Amino acid sequence: MMSRRPSPLPDSLPESFSVAQAQDAGVSPRRLRARDLASPFRGVRSRPPAESAAAVDDDASPAANENARLRLTIQRAARAYAARAVPGILYTHVTAAVIWDLPLPLRLLRRGAEAIDVAVLGERRAPKGVGVRGHQLRAELTRTGVRRGLRVAAPASVWVQLAPLLSVGELVELGDAVVHIPRRRGMHRGTPADALAARDALVEAMEAGRRVGAARLRAALGLIRVGAASPPETRIRLACVRRQLPEPLLDVDVFGVDGRPIGFTELAFPDHGVLVEYEGDHHRRSPKQWQRDIEKHADCVAAGWEVVRLTAADLHRDAAPAAAKIAAALARGDLRRSSVPWGRVAAADAAGGDG
Template sequence: MSHPPRALPAELGDSFSTRAARAHGVTARRLRAGDLEAPFAGVRLRAPQHEGLSREGEDGPLSIDRRMQAVIVRRAHAYAQIAPAGAFFVGQTALALHGLPLRRGADEAPLDVAVLSPQHAPRGRGVRGAKVAPRMVRLGTIGGLAVGDASSTWALAAASSSLRDLVVIGDAIVRIPRGDRGAPLPQRRLATLDELCAMANVPWRRNRELLLDALALVREGSMSPLETDMRLALTGAGLPEPELDVEIRTERGSLIGICDAVYPERRVIVEVEGHHHFTDDRQWRRDLEKYAALAAEGWEVVRIAAHHLVRGGGAAAALVGAALARHPLA
């Protein structure tokens, strides 16, 4: 009859080095037990407690990003147990630490770990090492982990990102979050457009042209990658650029809602609806009330979902273009 592995000392935490474990009296046999992972040489990681994702939009892009972020952050904390002095996270790992959009499959890739030149790039199983000139990065910490700041992470990401990806990440960095009641929280913005521009223009910056092309398309107010894709689809089809993240009020000044994209002079609103808009009953009811109130105030609402944005977003552009044609400028 098999017995469960002996409990580990609580002092070791979720991840720990084998050296620290041996110092606490943990045997080599215990370190090979099935309830521990070995993501890096000399490191052990307790098996995760599988807590189901929230049923609210559990298959949507934002939930997928959150799940990948959690996996990467957990592995980053594990690697920190053996990281060389001066190492910091960049690339997809840094994006995860900042809570920024990730490339699909990023949680299955090696961690992106860098050092400042002239140190040697980190090597080893499970990591992808790099060295960065000091002027190319500003360093900070998130949850005790050393990482390039948001604008540095964006600029360094150009080495392996498309124009669209850089715009999506840039939008997420410069957006001004809103609180539970819709109040803007500028103090929680990760960086400004000026800070992105300054980082793109650091002397001898690689991929500067791509960064500047992306920066020309980055806007404050896109609150999700879907919203960025929608805006790029509309302007790519030659439609006017909408205002973003706009508070819509009644004639008496009462707030009806905060809308994704607005053409004020045309009385047209474009709302991008993620998975949870269709699966969360509370969100569905709020949407119905909001759209009824907007219609009563003379607004036409165009509702865009992910399937309208595939293959360049032609379907989304057609829907919005038709609405604008119904509301010509006076």
């Protein structure tokens, strides 16, 4: 005998909802016990996620797919817990970083998928329960914001909260993402207001009080720059610093010798006529992007630039292969300097700047 299919739920109910919400919408207790509904937290039910297939891209790397799946898991758990309508809670640490779309290593995303970070401010008792990592935080040390309808620790606060769990290099990657000013379109730059936070906010968060991992935060702060749009770009820059190469300019508009705009590139060494492009998965998987890259690189070469194209393979061993390729190109640039003119550039932030 075939089992009856559960009756449809009211359209007014979101993906995750409280039992009280469902009962107010006329859903019976029996329907709330049906097997098609998960119970991620006490008093909460969740429908099967409609976008589950979107978490897997057959053409992406296993690490990229795992990253996407873990982020979806954490976001769904945060939305589900919010359905309990517990007053005064906020999301912090790994959970907040995911809600802000900040980069994290896979080991922290795996930790975040096991239990979400939920906090209260002041003297109230920290939340607890299965799937919850509770925190009791001092209000004067924690700035808050709202993202996707959820109350979260502000990006600068998240940066200091994760100091005990991240290396200096990973804190630089996270800080670069916080202060990054995204492009609005093509060669149209955004403004400082488009960043999640300014460097001053990182300083304020670090100096607000005693912090675990303060030495790592101070070391990372001195290396954070405006202009890095992804962790690979940060890793390449830090590899150049470790090798004692000149520090590159970031997020660079490139122009030909005649002043014609060509496009923008991730890193540039204008004194040596060298541009650096990191070819991420999206460059490989998008035929349109790939064609644009080919045309841009040809225009750069015609304008006298040498373009160093890097991939994920060049990031192994702390990006030492990337730094070696860049060092060789800089040496060639020194030899070409007196005989080959090249165009000019305009960067988001001068190398060594505070951001």
